[in-house]
Amino acid sequence: MHDFKYKNNQLCCEKIKVHDLVERFGTPLHIYSYNTLTDHYIKLRNAFSEIKPLICYSVKANSNLAILKVLVDKGAGLDIVSGGELFRALKAGCPAKRIVYASVGKTEAEIATAISKGILFFNVESLSELRSIDSIAGQLDKITRVAIRINPDVEAKTHKFITTGKITNKFGIDLNNAYKILLLRNKFRNVKICGLHIHIGSQITESAPFVAAIEKVTGFIKKLGARGIKLEYLNIGGGLGIIYDKEAPQTAQVYADEVVPLLKSTGLSIIMEPGRFIVGNAGILVAKVLYIKTTPKKKFIIVDCGMNDLIRPALYDAYHNILPLRKISKSEKADLVGPICESGDFLAKERLIAKVKEGDYLAVMSTGAYGFSMSSNYNSRLRAAEVMVNKNKVSVIRKRETYADIVRNELFFKAE
Numbered sequence: 001m002h003d004f005k006y007k008n009n010q011l012c013c014e015k016i017k018v019h020d021l022v023e024r025f026g027t028p029l030h031i032y033s034y035n036t037l038t039d040h041y042i043k044l045r046n047a048f049s050e051i052k053p054l055i056c057y058s059v060k061a062n063s064n065l066a067i068l069k070v071l072v073d074k075g076a077g078l079d080i081v082s083g084g085e086l087f088r089a090l091k092a093g094c095p096a097k098r099i100v101y102a103s104v105g106k107t108e109a110e111i112a113t114a115i116s117k118g119i120l121f122f123n124v125e126s127l128s129e130l131r132s133i134d135s136i137a138g139q140l141d142k143i144t145r146v147a148i149r150i151n152p153d154v155e156a157k158t159h160k161f162i163t164t165g166k167i168t169n170k171f172g173i174d175l176n177n178a179y180k181i182l183l184l185r186n187k188f189r190n191v192k193i194c195g196l197h198i199h200i201g202s203q204i205t206e207s208a209p210f211v212a213a214i215e216k217v218t219g220f221i222k223k224l225g226a227r228g229i230k231l232e233y234l235n236i237g238g239g240l241g242i243i244y245d246k247e248a249p250q251t252a253q254v255y256a257d258e259v260v261p262l263l264k265s266t267g268l269s270i271i272m273e274p275g276r277f278i279v280g281n282a283g284i285l286v287a288k289v290l291y292i293k294t295t296p297k298k299k300f301i302i303v304d305c306g307m308n309d310l311i312r313p314a315l316y317d318a319y320h321n322i323l324p325l326r327k328i329s330k331s332e333k334a335d336l337v338g339p340i341c342e343s344g345d346f347l348a349k350e351r352l353i354a355k356v357k358e359g360d361y362l363a364v365m366s367t368g369a370y371g372f373s374m375s376s377n378y379n380s381r382l383r384a385a386e387v388m389v390n391k392n393k394v395s396v397i398r399k400r401e402t403y404a405d406i407v408r409n410e411l412f413f414k415a416e
């Protein structure tokens with residue numbers, strides 16, 4: 001479900017024509033629907049109402065403060081992976097006790113700040129990291145909490161760059177080593193191991209891999225219980241897939257029906273970390289057609305938005321639907337490309353795209369997750385503006401960058 005639909009042949013976001021938005025704010029423009037954003041959060045919360053998990057929205061998917069605040073105000077917690085995301089989470093008003101912190105490479109400074117701010121817990125990814133957290137907490141004279149991130153060695157059946165739960169991935173700790181660490185738990189004087197964490201990958205469209213991973217950890221939790229090791233939390237990560245093209249992902253309800261019985265059997269408080277599911281279909285990116293170029297072999301539609309605005313096609317060969325702002329019945333096979341000096345700078349390849357003219361606009365659909373958050377200034381291009389629509393109202397949630405912004409931190413070198 002999303003709120004980007006044609007009304008009288010005009011693509012609208014909720015009650016506003018996308019065309020009016022781009023005429024007013026320019027392109028490239030990220031447009032988010034408040035209703036779609038909150039609806040996805042609520043769908044997940046309702047599907048899991050029986051066990052009332054803390055839903056920690058994964059900040060990396062889209063870290064705009066306005067988006068974080070909308071979700072935090074609805075009761076969400078946040079899943080962070082860096083000091084920068086901690087800064088954003090607190091700035092958006094998220095209570096520290098609703099923040100969980102993953103990442104295989106947390107620095108000392110990041111760990112110290114997170115401890116001082118009093119986050120709920122760290123998801124720990126190695127023994128060395130655990131030692132480091134223990135020693136930093138000791139220096140700060142604090143006891144801090146951690147969950148051990150388990151690498152359950154399951155196949156998530158998704159793109160190889162976004163699978164994280166295979167034993168060959170850098171993430172988490174295998175069950176044998178996790179067991180050894182838990183047996184030694186009293187050696188870490190400033191750390192309380194309060195839970196386990198898993199996250200097996202992203203854009204996972206079926207429940208089976210989630211079930212397989214959760215079954216592995218629930219078995220492990222029983223084994224720990226038998227040794228008198230009691231935990232409080234199980235964090236089941238994110239990873240729920242969405243519809244970009246013809247996928248038929250499990251709904252939140254189907255996912256919940258499959259996993260809730262297993263989760264309930266643990267008796268633990270459940271945390272989840274969805275990113276894409278909440279924000280993916282809540283955003284689109286609109287570009288203006290600059291030129292249409294026909295070569296002996298191909299037709300190229302060249303737009304003012306490139307891989308610096310949306311890197312997913314270049315990086316994962318990801319599919320995003322491309323729609324004209326005014327319905328056009330004719331379409332033609334073309335490559336939709338940006339202005340960047342790289343052959344990998346494409347948004348769609350060999351695709352049937354509406355027969356647009358120079359000066360028209362095209363909407364790249366489902367760019368809410370890992371769209372802006374992975375954007376860059378490559379080719380010294382300004383990062384796009386972002387707006388959020390609620391019914392017939394629109395708010396700018398990020399101003400378009402200026403040239404002054406992109407050189408702000410640069411200094412001339414003084415040879416003498």
Ligand code: LLP
Nearest residue numbers: 058102199202203238239273274275276370
């Ligand atoms: N928790 C952890 C520990 C994660 O590493 C991630 C995503 C999530 C939660 C949220 O996963 P989600 O619910 O959004 O699938 N850039 C890629 C996706 C990378 C995902 C990284 N980790 C893409 O554009 O497809």
